[in-house]
Amino acid sequence: MNLTFYNDEATWLHRLDPRTKIGGVLLIFAICLCFNHPLFIALILTGVLAIFTTAKSMKVLWKLRFLLVLLFVFSVVLWPFFIKGKTVLFQWHGLEVSSESLLYGFAMGLRLMTFVRAGLLLLATTKNEEIANGLIRLGIPYPVAFALATAIRLAPTFADAGATIVQAQVSRGLDLDSKNIFIRFKRFTPLSIPIFISAMRYTNFLAMALESKGFRPDTPRTSYYEARITGRDWLAMGVLTLTFAACLYLRLSLHWGIIIPGRL
């Protein structure tokens, strides 16, 4: 599976300052937390999807379709058992499911999907280097910002190595479809050790290459893509902040968008 999410286009979202985008994603998270009614969260999700479309990055979501569906299904199935609501639908040995808890589970599924998608929106429209640069400009210490950007960068590399290793061991007769739990456990070592070792080799080598090009994590460096805050950034931040304020007002003063009171 290809885990590179960056989608090289030149839309308005790609041109925003990385700081704006990082801040924007955090604001979308906050907006999501304002409501726990599925309809309201569905509305927010639609908004995020609309931004995806204008950023021409819907195909990035397609890559993660299985994960997204899985997250949603798990949430919808599990949440109802842990929440109590007024309209009980059925009871069984102390477990009860109500229509409110069902709706709440639905809302949480949608919320999780919105979180993941908002994060993907950042990754799909922002280069690693820009994310690192944005974090540094936001005051995050250089080594931390660089480590984070590196982690994002290396995920696809290790996934590729992992895929090759799986193929190599399957060629030797490793049965990945076995239903036997013991065989399943045994197959873990032949996969994990080569993955671990190749990851170690790779990172060690990378560190050598970076130092050889004069890189030091603790000293300032210039940046080829100089991010600049423009009117567009102010507009984007303004719109999101206003939306957040409006949502807070709706929830706190008008008590809209609540299925289970007293919960996020």
Added chain:
Amino acid sequence: MTSSIVFDHLSFSYQNTSIPALQDISGEMSRGSFTMVMGHSGAGKSTLCCAINGLVPRFLRGDYAGGVIVEGMEAGKNIVPEMAQVVGIVLQDFEAQLFSTNVELEMAFGLENKCLPRTAMEERIDTYMRVVGLEELRKRDTATLSGGQKQRLAIGSVLAMETPVLVMDEPTTDIDPEGRRHILSLIRTLRVGERTLVVTDLDAEAAVQADQVWLLKDGQLAAQGTPVEILTDSSLIESCGVRPLATVALFQAMNWPGQPLTVEAAVAEIESRRLICPRRPECRAISTLTNGKVILEARNLSYRYPSGDINALNDIALTINEGDFVAMLGQNGSGKTTLAKHFNGLLKPTVGDMLIRGRPVNDYRRHKLAREVGYVFQNPDHQIFASTVREEVAFGPRILGMDRKTLERNIAESLDATGLSGFEDKNPFLLNRGERQRVAVASILAVKPAVIILDEPTTGLDYVHQRDTMEMLKRLNQLGHTIIIITHAMWIAEAYARRSILMKEGRILLDGSTPTVFSDENMLAASSLAPSDLIRLRNRLGLAAMTLTDMVKELKSEAVPPGSF
């Protein structure tokens, strides 16, 4: 001439090892010169490179004695990022060096570290992108580049830092022949100028253009001199694990005067001295194709990767007979590996069928398939996991449920066949690359598959290990295993394969006996390949033999009329 790099009795051994990696190296490389460092694997070439910019001993630690002074800076005394002001280094694994989202950012990385302002960066990036010929690919994702392009980017990004010294550790390893040609011509371009070049390579053909050649052997400087001095001494370079130049070797074997370093020089020499008269190759029936039963068959096979826009394989029709020795050739991305992965069912055809012994691959259970077709991946480290060689080799047979007795016998036989007897209790992770490669082969062999596929079995190995590996495969072939190799090393295909399959853009361009395929230089050129110097010489002279020994025999029997063959 002023000296740029001075080695002063440099010795180094890595932590926790007893054998020194470098021993008492002394020598000078003058400013603006081009030095080629050659030697067997483990001779200390990479260690020498890393000592120039201080990675040895600042990053790779161990016992360090003596020193290296580069442009007035002492390598061991300065930290690596400091040394980066005077030394640029392109490390061996070019894949791992590329780190940025796109090509221009990769070029910018070193410049950002130097704190250059944006306008200056842009100028340098423009200049050096043109030097390495990547100007069209500025915004491309580095992961989508071909091997040769990646290597050129790695070189370009170091060049852009404009250091007075440039070190490249095996820049042409693991690259297809066309990529290799690009890199070698790039090195020629870089020669002109003030820059001091240090390049390591396993191939003598690359050293011809250097100012001086250093030969390393077991960590010691075995010889140094001009290319003519060093490369004409076939026995010396062979003792250092480097394949001798075909032209020199042939002239020596024939006792001809002259020591030409290139095919063109050799042909000129032969013509001017009238050593032999070039002639047309006689049509001799060469019985090279086996007539065993068909074991693998692809029928109108096409394949498209799930994420791909175009077919990786197009309408492949191919049969491979039992007992054959096949080489699959072609550039990176020509579809060799994709096709080979169909042979053992790792990939399923999008259209068409893949048959093993007449039955579709899908009909086989996984463990049954592993007994029919074994697949040795390019990088042995992608499969080695056990703590002893015996355990590693036993993994396959054990998972297929072989009984104890057969298991023991198979392990012993496969270790014997790969020359690893006595290695049973060694830790595979501590073996060298050539030995790890053999462990990988042994672990496939232990299952006794009828067909063994090897993806680039000789990459990263020196001449001696390459020859050992190939001789081992030859023995396995004689024992009845069908061998299929995917390779970029032309001389390997020429000397060992009975049949060669040439691929380009997902199609089979040419398929036939190896001597026939390698006689067709136009077709090879069409898929961006070229025969080795030996075979180019053979084709110019109109000979039929494919190895040096056979060529000498053929030439010496000149007087004998063709009919007697």
